[in-house]
Amino acid sequence: MRKWMLGICAAFLILGGTGCQKEEKPTAQETKPAQPAEKPEKKEEKKEHLNTFPLTGIKTKKPTDARVFSVMVNNHQRARPQSGVYKADLVYEVLAEGEITRFLAVFQSEKPNVIGPVRSARDYFIELSQGYHSFYVHHGWSPDAKKMLSGKNSKVDSLNGLYYDGTLFHRATFRQAPHNSYITYEDLMTGLKKKGYDDKDKIKPLPFLKPEEVKGLTGDKADQILITYSQNEKVGYKYNPSTKRYARSSNGTPTTDLETKKPVEVNNVFIVEMKHRIIDSYGRRAIDLTSGGKGLLLQQGKVREVTWKNKNGRIIPSGTGFVPGKTWINIIPTQPGISKSVSIE
Numbered sequence: 001m002r003k004w005m006l007g008i009c010a011a012f013l014i015l016g017g018t019g020c021q022k023e024e025k026p027t028a029q030e031t032k033p034a035q036p037a038e039k040p041e042k043k044e045e046k047k048e049h050l051n052t053f054p055l056t057g058i059k060t061k062k063p064t065d066a067r068v069f070s071v072m073v074n075n076h077q078r079a080r081p082q083s084g085v086y087k088a089d090l091v092y093e094v095l096a097e098g099e100i101t102r103f104l105a106v107f108q109s110e111k112p113n114v115i116g117p118v119r120s121a122r123d124y125f126i127e128l129s130q131g132y133h134s135f136y137v138h139h140g141w142s143p144d145a146k147k148m149l150s151g152k153n154s155k156v157d158s159l160n161g162l163y164y165d166g167t168l169f170h171r172a173t174f175r176q177a178p179h180n181s182y183i184t185y186e187d188l189m190t191g192l193k194k195k196g197y198d199d200k201d202k203i204k205p206l207p208f209l210k211p212e213e214v215k216g217l218t219g220d221k222a223d224q225i226l227i228t229y230s231q232n233e234k235v236g237y238k239y240n241p242s243t244k245r246y247a248r249s250s251n252g253t254p255t256t257d258l259e260t261k262k263p264v265e266v267n268n269v270f271i272v273e274m275k276h277r278i279i280d281s282y283g284r285r286a287i288d289l290t291s292g293g294k295g296l297l298l299q300q301g302k303v304r305e306v307t308w309k310n311k312n313g314r315i316i317p318s319g320t321g322f323v324p325g326k327t328w329i330n331i332i333p334t335q336p337g338i339s340k341s342v343s344i345e
Helices: 002-015 123-132 143-149 185-194 211-215
Strands: 069-073 090-095 101-107 135-138 158-160 169-171 181-184 224-230 233-240 245-250 268-274 276-278 285-287 293-299 302-311 314-317 327-333 342-344
Touching (some): 069 185, 101 123, 123 143, 123 314, 135 143, 135 185, 158 185, 181 185, 224 268, 224 327, 268 314
Parallel strands (some): 268 327
Antiparallel strands (some): 069 101, 224 342, 233 245, 268 293, 276 285, 293 302
C-alpha cells in the first residue's frame, strides 16, 4: 500500500502537481485585505509649564517663590545715579524730610549685583514693604521706624546697616556719607540667612490685565508727564512707543543705573494722592496709606483717571490692573494734589 501511494505522489510530481504537499493554512495577515501604510504617530508636543512672576505678571521657566526683598534707596541729588534700581519689579517714590523723595525698591524677579545708596527707614515705607512680606533692608531709622523694627515683638524681617556697616554694608569712596552706603545681593542674602529668615515665600500676585485688556486700553494721550514735588524736585516720564515703556528722569536728567548705564523704564506709572502731615521739627511726615483717593494710571502711552485703594498693604488701582511689566508708584500730597502737581502732554 505504501509503495502504491509513493508511486501516485511521484506521478503527480512529474506532472507538476502539488497534491501530496501538506496543506498550509493562510496566516492571519494573508487573510486580511491590504491596508494602507500607517503614518508614524506624531508625538504630542509637550507644552512647558510657565510660571508667572507675582510682581510683574511676566511668564518664566524659572521658579517664582524667591523671597521678596525691599531696599530703602537714597534719591538725594548727591546719591544719583543709583545702583540696581532698574532691576526692581516695583518702586514706591515718596517724600521723606524736606522736599526730597526716597525710593522703596521692591525686588523679586531680578537680582541686582549691587544696590544703593541705602538710606534710613520711615514707618510708612515699612508698612508698604510688608504688603509683600518683604525682607526690608535699610541703613538707620526714624524714631517711629525704630519702634516698628526693633525688639522681640517686631513682625518685620529686616537688616539694618547701622549694625553691619563695613561688613555687609560697604561705604563707597566716591561719595560722602550719608550718600555712600551700598550692599551687594550676595551680602544681602548672607544677612538674611545670618538672621535665620526664610529665603523662599509664596506671595499673592498683583492684579494684572489680560492680553485682550491690554490691547483694548483706552485713555487720553500721555507721551510726557511731569510731577512737581517742589521747585528742586521734578520727576519726568517719557513714553517710548517702540518699547511701550516710560523712561524716568529727575529734573530733566534720565534716571540710569550707575554701573551699567541702563535706563530705568517702566510699563506702569501710577500717581496717587495721599494726605501728608508734618509730625516733628525735623520735618518727618505721617502719610495716610489707607483711605484711598484720586489717582492717574499711565500705560501704553495713555492716561486714565482712577482711584486707588490699599489692599492688604498694597497700593493698587480700583477696578482695573497693571500691564505686565515693571511699575513705579509716585505718592504725592493731596495738597496741592494731582491737578496742580502733574502736567501731561
